[in-house]
Amino acid sequence: MGTQDQTGAKRTKGKPIPSQPGSHGTTVMKGQPSTGSSGSREACDECRIRKVRCNKEYPKCSSCRKSNLACGFSNKGKRVNHTKKLVNEVEVLGNRLGKIEEALLRCLSAVERSNSPSNAATRPSSVIQSDDSHSDPNDSRHMDESTLDASSETRPEQCSYHAFPGSTPIASLYAEAQAACDRLRSLLPFPNPDGEYSPASPDFRPGQSRSLQSRLKEVSELFENLTRESPVLSIPESDGLLPSLPPRALVEASLETYFTCLSPFLPIYDRESVASAIKEQYGPMVNNPDPAWMILFNNILLQTLDAKNSATTRAGLINHNILEDELIKSLLLNYQRGYNNFERLLRPQLVNVQALLSMALIALKYFSLATFETVFAQACQLAKSIGLHQRNSNSENAEQTDLWWSLFIIDKHASFIAGKPCLLPSYDCGLLFPAANSDHIARDQRSAHISLAHIQEDMYQCLYSARTTRKGRDYIICQVQQINRTLEDWEIQHKHILSPACTMTEQEAFRLTELRYTLCTLRVLTQRLEHASNDRCSRLEYARSGLRLLQETCGTAGDSVVGLALYQSICLNYSMALFLEVFIAIIEEYQQDHRIDAELLSSFAAHMNFFSAKSSPTAHASKAAYMAGLCSNIALSIQMLDDGYFPREIPPSRPNSIPDSPGLTTISTVSTFGPEMLETPSLSVDIPTSFIGVPSWELSSFPTDGNFNVKMHEAQAEPYEQHGLLVGSTPTAGFAYRPELAGMSSMEFDAMLDTFALYDHRGGLTQNDGF
Structure with missing residues (x-):
């Protein structure tokens, strides 16, 4: 018999214990x-x-x-399986560590490319995996060791230094170009203690390779600085004076050239409105002219003078005219005063938006990119505050509509240059996008440009915005295919204006070039996220086509004001995507014949160097020109290695080899290129050496053709005393074309400029410094 429990109940296998007396x-x-x-x-x-x-x-x-104790069941559930719970927690932790590991790999790949140039040729890219071993960043599976090994065995054409989502287009181009330069530099022969060389290729010669090595190192450091630099706001020091009206005669004389050659590319003002404002602001009844019109007139005159002088210089007429140099300096000084009195331009009215946009465009050429972004952001905010983005059926104002679409287009270019989201998104636009179905070519070209800017915005959001870091490889490929189809549909829709016609005017032909160049740029930036070898060849052809189109169009009429306006617009408002794409191909395929490509780069670099001659050291134009000059020289050197000599090269002007722009002194003169690249300015005055010390870039007198000169001569037909230098007269400025002023010194010219500040429109003293 078995043992009994406390109740005396006999245990029986398979039977429950009977209930005790008193139990329920x-x-x-x-x-x-x-x-x-x-x-x-x-x-x-x-x-x-x-x-x-x-x-x-x-x-x-x-x-x-x-x-007789209190009975309680605090733990009525099942016993916790701590082993299973620990296994689940470890699994969740492993998934989180896998995601962190993927993020670290993306960061380390970028750091290693810049710190280990010798390993650039063999280092794989794990930012975006190849089509064979891609993974979603949101995937909860742990990335084990076999996955890492598989990702490191991708094909060479799939190892990309640029195609990681969330990166800015221009920064990814800089990173890839830097990696290509480091890889080529590692293949060049290095000197050993015995003074002998062990060439990696018979194409390289000792003397040439040393020079090429130093240039590759310099441009690699430049790419790294451009990729990592922080925005520098070139804030000019204030002289305590307010902006003033420029001479009326010069402003009126510049209107024909501006509205005929410059304004069609980016219409900001209406000519009738400007002419009416000139009569009002310079009239005897105005005691205090509007600061916005002061800046607006100043910028119109500055852009026109700069374009005319550039056309003269490109034509080979290099007769120096110090009067024009001093006038440009004075106009930039007036711009500085307008910038330092920025708050006077923030009232919600149309003319303030126009003045701010014109200031932003000038800042893009003469000053830093951060200065451009600051002014342009205020212009966009002010435009929305006055309702330019909303449709008003009661009054259709063509000037307001043109101004809004100009802001819209520049906003998309600035988004790619700065790598930031758009300030004027299309979903917040109440205006209907114009259709390119009219019989007017210029109007259809304008509509096509607006729709292309809309596609540009979608491409940035889908491929280069920060949210793409959460997406997988399949999402990126799907978006790339969608953007390519959209661009193809755009080409079909605007086929009638993309083909050149003999009936096109000069302005229409140049606007067509800008459209096709923009299309090539978007094609290249889209296909950069694809990794197939045929995509690399395709985007290289698009890059060549864009540069060749620009070279041919501006080569036929590049000395005209219209041609220079087009080239300047493309060089400043567009990213360097096409230029860098061709340069990377030359570096990676250094043993192939790329002489034609090198010539394309040299032509582009020459124009950039020319346009940035008067820019400040921290200006976007100066940095781009310096980079283009270095890259073109390297490309030419590689192509001439077999011939035993280096070609004649374009001397790259260092952004820091000259002081800031005329009349503008910055709070911090240290450039983001680093202290090792700084040079002591050779001049003590605030005039760049390009104004005085470089004969090839000296300004000359205006060409003798065009209405601009006719009006200038008409404004100066009478003696000086009848044009504003006597009390009680209206101040004008016909001083650049009279023979009496040909030998005037700069001190005499400064005294003459100061005279304009002594008289207002009624003959009394002004409160502002003038011209």
């Missing part, structure tokens, strides 16, 4: 909220503490009832 039985237990039978519950708290057997009856077990 099993029926009561079934009615309790606890799940399961009594055998599945834990012992009561008292029995567990005393470590005695518990029959687990509810609400009071027999042991507690016998001992």
Whole structure:
């Protein structure tokens, strides 16, 4: 017989223990909220503490009832399986560590490219995996060691230094160009202690390779600085004076050239409105002219003078005219005063938006990119505050519509240059996008440009915005295909204006060039996220086509004001995508014949160097020109290695080899290129050496053709005393074309400029410094 328990009940295998007297039985237990039978519950708290057997009856077990203790079941559920819980927590932790590891790999790949140039040729890219081993960043699976090994065995054409989502287009181009230069430099022969060389290729010669090595190192450091530089705001120091009206005669004389040659590319003002404002602001009834019109007139005159002088210089007429140099310096000084009195341009009115946009365009050429972004952001905010983005059926103003679409187009270019989201998104635009279905070519070209800017915005959001870091490889490929189809549809829709016609005017032909160049740029930036070898060849052809189109169009009429305006617009408002794409191909395929490509780069660099001659050291134009000059020289050197000599090269003007722009002194003169690249300015005055010391870039007198000169001569037909230098007369400025002024010194010219500040429109003293 078996042993008996405390109740005397005999245990029988397979039979439950009978209920004790006074208990509620099993029926009561079934009615309790606890799940399961009594055998599945834990012992009561008292029995567990005393470590005695518990029959687990509810609400009071027999042991507690016998001992007259309070019986309680605090743990009525199942016992926690700590082993299983630990396994689950470790699995979740492993998934999180896998995601962190993927992010670290993306960061380390960028750091290693810049710090280990010798390993650039063999280092794989794990930023975006190849089509064979791609993974979603949101995938919860842990990236094990085999996955990392598989990702490191991607094909060479799939190892990309640029195609990681969330990166800015221009920064990714800089990173890839830097990696290509480091890889080529590692293949060049290095000097050993014995003074001998061990060439990696028979194409390289000792003397040539040393020079090429130094240039590759310099441009690699430049790319790294451009990739990592922080925005520098070139804030000019204030002289305490307000902006003033420029001479009326010069402003009126510049209107024909501006609205005929410059304004069609980016219409900001209406000519009739400007002419009416000139009569009003220079009239005798105006005591305090509007600061916005002061800046607006100043910028129109500055852009026109700069374009005319550039056309003269490109034509080979390099007769120096210090009067024009001083006039440009004075106009830039007036711009500085307008910038330092920025708050006077923030009232919600149309002319303030126009003045701010014109200031932003000038800042893009003469000053830093951060200065451009600051002014342009205010222009966009002010435009929305006055409702330019909203449709008003009561009054359709063509000037306001043109101004809004000009802001819209520049906003998309600035987004790619700065790598930031658009300030004027299309979803917040209440205006209907114009359709290119009219019989007017210029109007259809304008509509096509607006729709292309819309595609440019979508491409940035889908491929280069920060949200793409959360997406997988499949999403990127799908978006690339969608953008390519959209561009193809755009080409079909605007086929009638993309083909040149003999009936096109000069302005229409140049606008067509700008459209096709923009299309090539978008094609290249889209296909850069694809990794197939045929995509690399395709985007290289698009890059060549864009540069060749620009070279041919501006080569036929590049000395005209219209041609220079087009080239300057493309060089300043567009990214360097096409230029860098061709340069990377030359570096990576250094053993192939790329002489034609090198000539394309040299032509582009020459124009950039020319346009940035008067820019400040921290200006976007100066940095781009310096980079283009270095890259073109390297490309020419590589192509001439077999011939045993280096070609004649374009001397790259260092951004820091000259002081800031005329009349503008910055708070910090240290450039983001680093202290090792700084040079002591050779001049003590605030005039760049390009104004005085470089004969090839000296300004000359205006060409003799065009209405601009006719009006200038008409304004100066009478003696000087009749044009504003006597009390009681209206100040004008016909001083650049009279023979009496040909030998005037700069001190005499400064005295003449100061005279304009002594008289207002009624003949009294002004409160502002003038011209």
